[in-house]
Amino acid sequence: MKLVLVSLLCLSIFACKETPKEMKTESEVPEKVAEINDSMHPESLQKIFEAHGGLxxxxxxxxxxxxxxxxxxxxxxxxxxxxxxxxxEMPNTSMGSDGETIWLLEEKGAYKGDAVFYHNLMFYFYAMPFVLADDGINYSEVEALEFEGKTYPGIRISYNDGVGISPKDEYFIHYNPDTYQMEWLGYTVTFRSGEKSDNIKWIRYNDWMNIGGLVLPKSLTWHEYEGRTIKAAREPLQFENVTLSESPMEVDFFLKPEKAKIVNGKTE
Incomplete structure (x- = not known):
């Protein structure tokens, strides 16, 4: 599987001149390996996957x-x-990736964020814990997290050198010891700086829904924190109209629109 970090981005230099490229066909889309090798995952992580519907x-x-x-x-x-x-897609703005580039289409000045950083960001948070089965990941035990008198065992996730452009990012998944559902995600951000960080941000995963047999978040809640001490909750981020399908989108759905600009990537 193709690894997507919070800041997983194309490695190519910004392209100054756009040149036409051929449309991607269905046959060119990578096929996922059907066989699952769970031996590379810690037993506790295997149980977490199963608690969420299975890999x-x-x-x-x-x-x-x-x-x-x-x-x-x-x-x-x-x-x-x-x-x-x-x-x-949002009013006056769309952005995305098509396997070659990260692109942004906007009315002048409509988008105030960083399209490169935002690329795949919410997907990666939303698709926990399954994205932690991606290639290039290292697993190790980490100190349990304490919150409101309950102890949540954890797994530290780090990445091999050269995986994405922020291989120094780290994740800390903490789970309910009774149900093995994930309850907390700690993460560091090294995007742009490239320097290892000790500042761990914390998200609570305690609001779930069943989508086609898979247990996925209904909302995520970021918390204030001081080190590993979890403090007040912020307003939850809601997810609506969630769908999972075994069918792909049309082959040109993700392609860069003609008038979009490349924000990071390459042209052919």
Whole structure:
């Protein structure tokens, strides 16, 4: 499987001149390996996958779509789970990746964020814990997390050198010892700086829904924190109209629109 970090991005230098490229055909989309080798995953992580519906069921899916309602707009995210191509649609703006480039299409000045950083960001948070089965990951035990008198065992996730452009990012997944459902995600951000960070941000995963046999988040809640001490909760981020399909999108769905600009990537 193709690894997507919080800041997983194309490695190529910004292209100054766009040149036409051929449309990707269905046969060119990478096929996911059907056989699952769970021996590379710690036993506790295998149990977490099973508690969320299992890797086999996840790997049978091709397209994930969800909406994130925000005060200023609603974002629709669509992801090809094999290629990890993505399109994010919102009023006056769309962005995505097509296997070659990360692109942004906007009315002048409409998008105020960093399209490169935002690429695949919410997908990666949403698709926990399954994205932790991606290639290039190292697993180790980590100190348990304590919150409101309950202890949550954990697994530290790090990445091999050269995986994505932020291989120094780390994740800390903490799970309910009784049910093995994940309850917390700690993560560091090294995008742009490239320097290892000790600043671990914390998200609570305690609001789930069943989508086609897979247990996925209904909402995520970021918390204030001081080191590993979890403090007040922020307003939950909601996910709506979630769909999982075994069918791919049309072959040109993720391609860069003619008028979009390349924000990171390459042209042919």
């Amino acid at each position: 086999e069921a996840w790997n049978s899916k091709r397209t994930l779509s969800f909406e994130i309602p925000k005060p200023e707009n609603t974002e629709k995210h669509t992801i090809d789970l094999r290629s990890r191509d993505e399109k994010i």
